[in-house]
Amino acid sequence: MKMTIDKGITTFFMCVLFLVFSCKDAFEDKTFTAYEDLPIAGYLKQHPEKYSMWVEVLEKADLFNTLNIHVVYTHFVPVNEGVQRYLQALNLESVAKMTKEDANYLVRYHLIPGVSIDRGQFQAGAINDLTATDDNLFIEFRSGGLESIYLNGESRFNGFDIKATNGIIHSIDDVLAPLTATVADRLEDPKYSIFRQAVEEAGFLEKLTTVYTEGTDASGNPVQKRFRYTAFVVADETYAKVGIRTFNDLLDYLDVESGSNYSDVENGLHTYIAYHLLDQQRSYADLGQFPEGVRKMNLPTLAAGELIKVSESVDGLVLNEDLASHQAVRFQEANIPCKNGVVHEIDHWMPVFVPEQVPVVWEFTDYPDIAANVTQYRNASLGSQYNKTFALGDLTSITWSAQPETRSNVLTYRNNRSADGIWYTETLNHDHLRVELGESGWIQMKSPTIVRGKYNVKVVWPSTKTSANTGICAFVLDNVMLYSRLVLSNTRTDRVLTQELGTVEFPETTDHTLRILSLDGKLMTLDYIQFDPVE
Incomplete structure (x- = not known):
């Protein structure tokens, strides 16, 4: 697999690589100022009454001068009292007692x-852009307005939007402890003892411990895959409300035979735990990102064919709301950050629920193996266009047959920057797939699980301007021709287009197989397909 990146960001990434992979301050004696304004490190040094101890940390880490270069950063900076509390917690007498490596990692985590990123961009949940340690930080809004906004649930903001010549500073009360706990580690909390035992018995503990896997691509180049999960976790006291006080009680509620093979995919315990897990990170804010005009959606879980319904209520998001009884599952504690995802504690034991039909937006880039292999997956703040090209066999979610079979650069994931016009502003999550199969080639993928029923189907795609009709394709759903000829390009201007493909009726709740045929072999640009319920 090869990643192609526009030449315009080469210099930027060279600078960032110095920061991320080196403890040496590569920009010593190369600081800059603009008129009376100051870069980040310069500003901090000009305010010793608040930040002198963090400046010591920067200098210990050999990163003080790095934060004076003309590369943009968002920096979360703890005040002196917070640094002092951090040192006391580690039994360190001063910053000088820190190791250079620890100081370096601590700075990069902040x-x-x-x-x-200014305060206006904050929303509850994960900040999409990663820190220099490849982690998400989480924003939490508590009652109390601007005085009660927290970072990672542990450090209160005491100042926002301090502008520097090379970025922005947000002042926080306390040093953030670098995140090392995985989803599995969070379940070690004694209050989750029943759920944690169920996770282990069902065979999910290793998965929820995994952060990265290392490997090589077809050319022998090293490849690192990053995994993230969402877990809806039940506390022991919540189980107790329905009479579940032990692991065996849970088995009884699930009608699972004690001592059976709990890790078998057909086992009721395995299904129950899988139902509480998503294979992508979804913070509270992410869960509330509904398509336009939609106020509820069904999310696929790790339990085959089983969906969690997310909907809006007067007091926030709820899960699995029953339309007849209006009973729903609510969040007891949201956005517990993990190195490999996020944990939400819920207020109900949440057995498998059968939701009603809702609009389904099937985004062609919404697959966990794409997210795991893409370093700038859905990054909304790119400085330059990002492309990731996949080879046949790199993905399990998408397969294809190209003409000729040896054809390269068949499938490319593209994430656009804000300067790229409609490719950024009008495509879902700023990204799309670009496919060149050659004449008579095909590409195939599975849909999310869709509740049985009748749906109108439409496809939405970014259409390129060309001098003649190109990107001609056909859509085959579950081996039945859905739409026999669609021209994806247009002769007017780059724009996002929509085409009704027809009406389908699904007799059961399951996923479906879509095959797109390339009729002329030219570029196909694919964003998403939407299924709208027919009453």
């Missing part, structure tokens, strides 16, 4: 390179 730093998001390449983007300037």
